[in-house]
Amino acid sequence: MRVLVSGGAGYIGSHTVLSLLSAGHDVVVVDDFSNSKPTVIGRLEALSGKRIPVHSLDLTDAEKTERVFAHEQVDAVIHFAGYKAVGESVIKPLEYYRNNLDSTFSLVNAMRAHGVTKFVFSSSATVYGEKAPVPYREDYEYLSSSSPYGQSKVMIERVLSDVAAVSEGWKVALLRYFNPVGAHASGEVGEDPQGVPNNLMPFVAQVAVGRRDHLTVHGADYPTADGTCERDYIHVMDLAEGHVAAVEHLDAMTEPARAYNLGTGTGTSVLELLHAFERAVGRELPYEIGPRRPGDLPAFWADATRANRELGWQATRSIDDMCADTWRWQSQNPQGFPDA
Ligand code: UD1
Numbered sequence: 001m002r003v004l005v006s007g008g009a010g011y012i013g014s015h016t017v018l019s020l021l022s023a024g025h026d027v028v029v030v031d032d033f034s035n036s037k038p039t040v041i042g043r044l045e046a047l048s049g050k051r052i053p054v055h056s057l058d059l060t061d062a063e064k065t066e067r068v069f070a071h072e073q074v075d076a077v078i079h080f081a082g083y084k085a086v087g088e089s090v091i092k093p094l095e096y097y098r099n100n101l102d103s104t105f106s107l108v109n110a111m112r113a114h115g116v117t118k119f120v121f122s123s124s125a126t127v128y129g130e131k132a133p134v135p136y137r138e139d140y141e142y143l144s145s146s147s148p149y150g151q152s153k154v155m156i157e158r159v160l161s162d163v164a165a166v167s168e169g170w171k172v173a174l175l176r177y178f179n180p181v182g183a184h185a186s187g188e189v190g191e192d193p194q195g196v197p198n199n200l201m202p203f204v205a206q207v208a209v210g211r212r213d214h215l216t217v218h219g220a221d222y223p224t225a226d227g228t229c230e231r232d233y234i235h236v237m238d239l240a241e242g243h244v245a246a247v248e249h250l251d252a253m254t255e256p257a258r259a260y261n262l263g264t265g266t267g268t269s270v271l272e273l274l275h276a277f278e279r280a281v282g283r284e285l286p287y288e289i290g291p292r293r294p295g296d297l298p299a300f301w302a303d304a305t306r307a308n309r310e311l312g313w314q315a316t317r318s319i320d321d322m323c324a325d326t327w328r329w330q331s332q333n334p335q336g337f338p339d340a
Contacts (some may be wrong), residue, residue, distance in 0.1 A: 007080030190329030263302025
């Protein structure tokens with residue numbers, strides 16, 4: 001297949017490009033580089049030995065988006081592009097709803113105009129809201145999210161399901177990610193957050209490399225084994241392979257749209273992750289216990305049996321693999337991707 005990857009220069013998008021290419025697919029990347037560096041593309045080309053066509057544009061521009069489909073043959077779309085900072089979304093709700101929804105509308109319209117019917121969407125476990133029983137299962141009906149970022153995922157899942165239901169031949173996979181971490185085993189590609197990282201793993205990695213002086217653990221008084229929050233961390237290469245499995249499965253899907261959890265099915269606490277990272281680095285890392293972060297849930301992880309059964313996919317990489325690969329990337333690229 002020739003797969004258009006929106007947000008293909010970003011963290012999960014770039015790793016998925018590598019997995020698609022090594023599975024024998026072709027890719028077309030669309031990215032506006034608002035939260036990624038163009039130099040990632042050269043790394044992807046060097047690792048894969050293939051030239052990657054790139055269209056640098058903002059997908060909220062419906063005309064420009066349509067023009068990509070007019071010029072490129074596309075069999076399927078994997079849509080990663082979007083704003084994703086939870087805290088920022090609370091402060092700028094309109095920007096988040098507008099950007100995340102409009103870019104999806106542009107893609108869907110261009111696909112309909114050019115007869116493309118296969119869509120894989122980058123959703124999140126945040127759609128399970130605050131009341132879903134753990135482990136999260138895809139058939140939980142009351143999707144909601146406390147942040148505009150998360151609510152944009154809930155809304156887009158609904159838009160795509162409604163469109164697929166009335167569009168001849170459409171197949172949509174809604175992939176609900178748990179906590180993606182890790183990096184490509186080469187250490188050449190990884191997560192490169194701009195500014196202070198919001199998420200745990202990149203923060204720990206920056207402490208290890210000396211860019212931050214210590215980790216603050218956001219709360220150690222949760223009702224969990226060690227008092228810190230538990231999450232289902234999934235290696236980004238397992239996640240990337242989940243996208244390849246999903247895009248290859250679309251034809252066999254019996255429903256127009258279907259959700260799949262992409263997680264490992266096990267929870268790991270903040271302190272367990274920190275200690276695993278210390279093993280990867282070979283030394284202790286400084287941390288302090290701070291207050292809880294508003295909005296954090298104590299513990300959740302995936303029931304990943306649907307993806308396992310229907311997509312024939314399962315996460316295989318361990319927490320130690322996730323830390324070793326993140327450390328290889330971070331230590332080889334302490335400042336992330338170069339500017340040029
Ligand atoms: C967050 C988002 C989620 C989004 C996901 C994308 C929130 C509330 N949720 O998930 O919607 O889909 O990122 O990656 O922001 N922690 C620390 N110290 C730190 C950073 C994090 O102790 O400096 C803790 C957090 O309190 C949490 C755990 O580490 O318990 C994981 O945090 P994070 O990596 O931000 O992921 P989530 O909050 O699970």
